[in-house]
Amino acid sequence: MGLTDILIKLGLIVIIFLISLVIAMYSTYAERKVAAFLQDRVGPDRAGPWGILQPLADGGKMFLKEEIIPTNANAFLFIAGPSLAILVSCIGTAVIPWGQQLVIGGHVIDLQVADVNVGVLYIFGVVSLGVYGIMIGGWASNNKYSLLGAIRAASQNISYEIAMGLSIIALLMTTGTLSLRHIAEQQTGFWHGHWFTWNVFSQPLGFLIFIICAFAETNRSPFDLPECETELVGGYHTEYSSMKLGFYLFSEYINMFVSGAVMATLYFGGYNFPLMHHIHSPNLVAILGVVVLFAKIFFFIFFFMWVRWTIPRFRYDQLMDLGWKVLIPLSIANIVITGVWITYFK
Amino acid sequence: MSTFYFIAFLSIFFSILVITAKNPVHSILYLILTFATFTVHYILMNAQFVAIVNFIVYMGAILVLFLYTLMLINLNKDSEPQKSNIIKIIGFIAGGCFLVAVVAALKAYQTSQLVVLQNPNLGLVKNLGKILFNEYLLPFEVSSILLLSAMVGAVLLATKEPKTT
Structure with missing residues (x-):
């Protein structure tokens, strides 16, 4: 690996990091605009034209607010909580294939930071680590509401991880690989032979389970029980102020972005798009692929928001019932059906 | 090899912290770090699948449940109630016996056979x-x-x- 390759990788990492941050920033704006649209309001429109400077104003406010660490809180863990939350949500993007290879002046550029051969499991591991930030922060605040929020987050994540893992197993049975790049390559184009190539058409039930679990894992409404403000004041971030609160809110939006990217890659063809084989310039296909992937991700982010402002929050026992009594049996049934289908029809 | 020694040092260091930490929640957090170093050990041995499964199952699920249980039962008490002297003496004797057993076992197998992997x-x-x-x-x-x-x-x-x- 020469110096140029290392520089290219470094550049790619920095670009992806900046993109995740900018998308997370503008997701806060988009969320308020979508909410306003769904509730027939105007939404933020004062900072800049159509309010597009609103995230900057919010960010500035977050930085300048007073930093409060409660007297009886564990100061180190109180700061470690949000730091861990944002760190874990940022490392998930490392294995996503953003596009096909670009060739510029003889250099082949992989639009993926690391092609780990257990990429799917890596994502899964990052997801399972995500809950520590919330748990540690909630516990270190030394506040009963925070603690309840943290405990809810833990049990919710553990419960939905099982269904999510089982739905991924069914997907892996059809793809036969754990590498996200191979999974994306298998879904090339849109139509092959007599059926769609995208995995969502061979695993519709698996995708449904996966997206429900993604809502639960990112603590998004209707599963935002850890920060349920009608019961727990602010949930795990009740005691947080200034940028530490900002990190928690930010990590939720980055998680949305990452899970959108994962869903697009696993089930919706990643960077592939219909009629891509009719374009003969490989670089053009690669660039269009990146654009298409981001369009899919934005659709998923919009979907997250759409659901948040449409469906009321679950009650806690309903959440557990849905996870253990509906999703897990369904995903096991999905594995069995997939197995039968592979044995007899392939 | 130096990476191995560094990671092995970290593993032992964090496991000592697990048993010396006063607060049970801190113990669990050190245990999480210990398991993180185990994951690195597996990667060094080129066992990526075991590494990532260790990461997901132990760090991501089992220790979350440990933490969950501790947070539920031990609401922020800094230390456990003091144990009586007799329990301490029993613990000391039991630990000493275990140490003797481990040392004896190591003595008995002085030359450990290297396992050569076929693949x-x-x-x-x-x-x-x-x-x-x-x-x-x-x-x-x-x-x-x-x-x-x-x-x-x-x-x-x-x-x-x-x-x-």
Whole structure:
């Protein structure tokens, strides 16, 4: 690996990091605009034209607010909580294939930071680590509401991880690989032979389970029980102020972005798009692929928001019932059906 | 090799912190770090699948449940109630006996046999799956039945006994 390759990788990492941050920033704006649209309001429109400077104003406010660490809180863990939350949500993007290879002046550029051969499991591991930030922060605040929020987050994540893992197993049975790049390559184009190539058409039930679990894992409404403000004041971030609160809110939006990217890659063809084989310039296909992937991700982010402002929050026992009594049996049934289908029809 | 020694040092360091930490929640957090170093050990041994499964199952699930239970039962008490002297003495003697046993066991096997792997890429998912489902199918299935029975037993213990009246 020469110096140029290392520089290219470094550049790619920095670009992806900046993109995740900018998308997370503008997701806060988009969320308020979508909410306003769904509730027939105007939404933020004062900072800049159509309010597009609103995230900057919010960010500035977050930085300048007073930093409060409660007297009886564990100061180190109180700061470690949000730091861990944002760190874990940022490392998930490392294995996503953003596009096909670009060739510029003889250099082949992989639009993926690391092609780990257990990429799917890596994502899964990052997801399972995500809950520590919330748990540690909630516990270190030394506040009963925070603690309840943290405990809810833990049990919710553990419960939905099982269904999510089982739905991924069914997907892996059809793809036969754990590498996200191979999974994306298998879904090339849109139509092959007599059926769609995208995995969502061979695993519709698996995708449904996966997206429900993604809502639960990112603590998004209707599963935002850890920060349920009608019961727990602010949930795990009740005691947080200034940028530490900002990190928690930010990590939720980055998680949305990452899970959108994962869903697009696993089930919706990643960077592939219909009629891509009719374009003969490989670089053009690669660039269009990146654009298409981001369009899919934005659709998923919009979907997250759409659901948040449409469906009321679950009650806690309903959440557990849905996870253990509906999703897990369904995903096991999905594995069995997939197995039968592979044995007899392939 | 130096990476191994560094990571091994970290493993031992964090495990010592696990037992010396006063606060049980801190103990669990150090245990998480210990398991993180184990993951690095597995990666160094080119066993990527075991590494990532250790990461997901131990760090991501089992220790979350540990933390969960501790947070529920031990609401922010800095230390456990003081144990009586007799318990301390019993613990000391038991620990000493265990140490003697471990030292004796190490003495008995002075020259450890190096295990040479037939296939250095055994740890990759594909090879591991093939070996588990061909050569070691029976032990694999038996252990899965063992886990299943443990699960059924746990559920049975957790459910309340129906009233006999």
